[in-house]
Amino acid sequence: MNGGDRIGSRRGAQPDTVHAVINSNASHDDAEIAVAAVRAGAEVVRARYGQRLTRIDKGAGDFATDADVAAEEAILDVIRAARPGDAVHGEEGGRRGADDAARQWLVDPLCGTLNYxxxxxxxxxNVALRGGPAAVADPFTGEVFFTDGENAWVRGDEGDTPLAPTAATKLVDVNLDAPFPSAPGFRAVDLLAHPGFVARFRPRVVSTTLALAWVATGSRAAYVTDGGDLTGSVHFAAGIALCRDAGCVVTGVDGAPVGQAGRGLLVAADAETHGLLLSMIRGRG
Incomplete structure (x- = not known):
């Protein structure tokens, strides 16, 4: 990507500025739109941090806040301005756009609502074009992790740096949030108690898919979560795309390819780490 021609590359750029850049040059590709969209959402998240929030009950103990809703609207504004014919599926607003739209954006405006x-x-x-480019923003560091569908980078104040996964930290993030659809065959808590895990790794639990981006950057060795097919999930699609294109090993917790055949996610920085964790999950390690 051309480092001198980035949408919203200045930290703290206002969404209106982002819109103006997009509208002035329709040739910007989908990766840049994804970057612009997550920056717009991140700006809202930063601005609302520490303020009084209105909670919106979703049932079963889950909730959103008015910050989630506002961030999603900021993201939708960017996508609509650049790709008005595309459909969008947002965590808070559901599906918007034509049912038969060939292109669909998956939007999670604030992953880690309870933390926030x-x-x-x-x-x-998180913003992902299904089957294509994606971006993940950390609102509080200003970093944006993104892929154009082939290669992955982190964008910061100094420009774009290719992502380089490594298992050197030996830190493994494990999602312990309910539900637990694979029990009793797989329980994340059982993995944490496995003697092989204790000997080789150190667990972390952050309850946000930012941890997937950390595997792609090398600050985490792996990430494990239960679930079904997560490739179309607004929560996970961007992180899956990012990790794949960074060169991570990405499968279900059963070792099957992610998708309809797989269950949950086992994402590791390298094949050795992936193999060790998979053997523990299968009860052989």
């Missing part, structure tokens, strides 16, 4: 609501900064903003 209690004053913790461990959150992410």
């Amino acid at each position: 609501a209690v004053g913790h900064m461990l959150v992410a903003v």
Whole structure:
């Protein structure tokens, strides 16, 4: 990507500025739109941090806040301005656009809502074009992790740096949030108690898919979560795309390819780490 021609590359750029840049040059590709969109959402998340939030009950103990809703609207504004014919599926607003639209954007405006609501900064903003480019923003560091569908980078104040996964930290993030659809065959808590895990790795639990971006950058060795097919999930699609294009090993917790055949996610920085964790999950390690 041309480092001198980035949408919203200045930290703290206002969404209106982002819109103007997009509208002035329709040739910007989908990766740049994804970057612009997550930056717009991240700006809202930063601005609302620490303020009084209105909670919106979703049932079963889950909730959104008015910050989630406002961030999603900021993201939708960017996508609509650049790709008005595309459909969007947002966590808060559901599906918008034509049912038969060939292109669909998946939007998670604030992943880690509970963290955010209690004053913790461990959150992410996720935007993915299904089957294509994607971006993940850390609203509080200003970093944007993104892929053009082939290669992955982190964008910061100094420009774009290719992502280089490594298992050197030996830190593994494990999602312990309910539900647990694979029990009793797989329980994340059982993995944490496995003697092989204790000997080789150190667990972390952040409850946000920002942890997937951390695997792609090398600050985490792996990420494990239960679930079904997560490729179309607004929560996970951007992180899956990012990790794949950074060169991580990405499968379900059963070792099957992610998608309809796989269950959940086992994402590792390298094949050795992936193999060790998979053997523990299968009860052989």
